[in-house]
Amino acid sequence: MKVLVVGASGYLGGAVCARLERAGHEVIGLSRSGGGPARRTLRGDVTRPALALAGAALEEVRAEVTHIVTAFGSVDWDCGPDTALDLHAAGIRSVLGLARTCDRFTGLVHVSSLLALGRASGRVGNRELYVGQTFRNWYEYGKYVAESLVRAARDVPSTSVRFGPLLGVPPAAGALSARHGLLAVLPPLLQGYPVHLREGGDFPCYAGEVTGAAEVVHRAVETPASGRTWTWFDPADPTLAEVLRALCRPLGRVPRIVDSATVGRLQRLLASRTGTPDALLGYAEPWFDLDPSVLDAVPGGPPRCPAGYLEATGREVFA
Numbered sequence: 402m403k404v405l406v407v408g409a410s411g412y413l414g415g416a417v418c419a420r421l422e423r424a425g426h427e428v429i430g431l432s433r434s435g436g437g438p439a440r441r442t443l444r445g446d447v448t449r450p451a452l453a454l455a456g457a458a459l460e461e462v463r464a465e466v467t468h469i470v471t472a473f474g475s476v477d478w479d480c481g482p483d484t485a486l487d488l489h490a491a492g493i494r495s496v497l498g499l500a501r502t503c504d505r506f507t508g509l510v511h512v513s514s515l516l517a518l519g520r521a522s523g524r525v526g527n528r529e530l531y532v533g534q535t536f537r538n539w540y541e542y543g544k545y546v547a548e549s550l551v552r553a554a555r556d557v558p559s560t561s562v563r564f565g566p567l568l569g570v571p572p573a574a575g576a577l578s579a580r581h582g583l584l585a586v587l588p589p590l591l592q593g594y595p596v597h598l599r600e601g602g603d604f605p606c607y608a609g610e611v612t613g614a615a616e617v618v619h620r621a622v623e624t625p626a627s628g629r630t631w632t633w634f635d636p637a638d639p640t641l642a643e644v645l646r647a648l649c650r651p652l653g654r655v656p657r658i659v660d661s662a663t664v665g666r667l668q669r670l671l672a673s674r675t676g677t678p679d680a681l682l683g684y685a686e687p688w689f690d691l692d693p694s695v696l697d698a699v700p701g702g703p704p705r706c707p708a709g710y711l712e713a714t715g716r717e718v719f720a
Contacts, residue, residue, distance in 0.1 A: 403427045403505075404622060405466045407447060407496060408473025409437035413512065413564075416571045416615035417472050424619055429466070432473075447473050447492035451499050466503050468622050470510045471496055474547075477581045478516075478540045478684075485543030493547045497554050508626035509551065509559040510618055515607050515632065517545040517563070518689045526692040527563075527630040537683035548630075558626035564614050565607030565634045568644075569710040570717050572612060579718045583608070583644065583684075587718070590649060595657040597664040597685055602642030604687040607634040608711075613704040620700050632695035635706045641684075647711035652719055 404421055408414040409430025418439040421428050430439030431454075433446055446453035454462060474489050493511070500506050518525055519536040530549060536542040551559050566583045579587055583606065590596055617633045639647070642658050649656050696703040 402467045402622065403429070403465050404468045404470060405429045405431060405462060406437075406439065406470045406472055407431050407445070407452065407492075408471065409439050409442060410434050411472060412476070412571060412577065413567060413611055413614055413618075414470075414472035416611050417470055417618045419572050420612070420615040420619045421622065424623075426622070429462070447495050448487055450495060451502075452495055454499075462499070463503050465505060467505050468508050468510065469496060469500055469503075469506070470512065470618060470622065471547075472512050472618070474512075474544075475540065478538050478585075479581075480538075480540055480543075482539045485539035486546065489543035489547040490550065493550045497550065497557050500557050507558060508622070509557055510621040510626075511548065511551045511559055511561045512618065513548040513551075513561045513563045513630070514541075514544040515563045515565045515634070515689075515691070516541045517548050518691075519545065521689040524690045524692050527632055527695050527698055530630075534689075552628070555628070559628060560621045560624065560626050561630040562614075562617055562621055563630060563632045564609055564617075567609055567611045567614050568648075568714040569610035569612060569707070570713050577714065577718050583641075584648070584714075584718060586645065587648060587715070590645060590656040591652060591654050591719070593654075593657065595659050595661075595664050596645075597661050598641060598658050599660060599686045601660045602645065602658050603640050605638055605691065606641040606644055606684075606688060607691060608639060608644050609634040610706040610710040613706050616704045617699060624700055629698070631698050632691070633699055633703055634696075636696060636703050637706065638693070639711070644711060648715040651712045651716045 404426050406418050409418050410432035415438045418428050418430050428439045430437040430442045431445040435444030443458055475484050519534040519541045521532045521534040645656050
């Protein structure tokens, strides 16, 4: 198999390239920088037709690539509509257009997000996408639109894989950042500020470890595309509070997590002063109710997460 990994220099994309090459696949890593851990890399732009490829590089992709993995996209929950839609939605349109011109193409593996479910109510599983939900931010909506486009492209064989927040230390290129996602709440926690979480954060956040996610993508590449959606997260299913405590543990801090409407109001008023992104505040309430049987859809069973991956994340980010 010859796999084009779009977003190869990113956190998950780098881990995917490493996993696929270790399995013996030929990988072409594409990114805006032209970097990444793949032995072969190309510079490209997902917002442009044919991913901005031209000449011999485009001819090679069209003639030889059998699979495409979409591991690109912003992980900034606070991004605006331009970033969310131009990158996630327009990028998927470009990938689908390129896939239709590839002579040997047999499958697209689309990396989606559980956050595409937004504020879904009721129990949801792999088959559901739009269930009348609203969205906390443009990032969620962008991921929802991107997965909708993949599902609608019935002429392009595909498998979508949904992940929650990914943590852990990747084996290849792709840096952890405390500026985005769940990690963005760590600076105020480490400074001793109380953080309001409904029910004290005793609800799932569907976190997973990055190399486990890369393994799921690898299995999706090697499984005939069926138009289905797989979901993976840490089978131990730690709560949001447990995740935050584990992230802070290597730094000798115990996060001040409280269930207090008063603290919640102050948290919003002081968000910019404490360095808490506005979008992160929307995740202080319980998330959607995800059917635990979704893990059963992953062929071979859901990968287990290595012990200590949450603590390793905390050490890596604030070393």
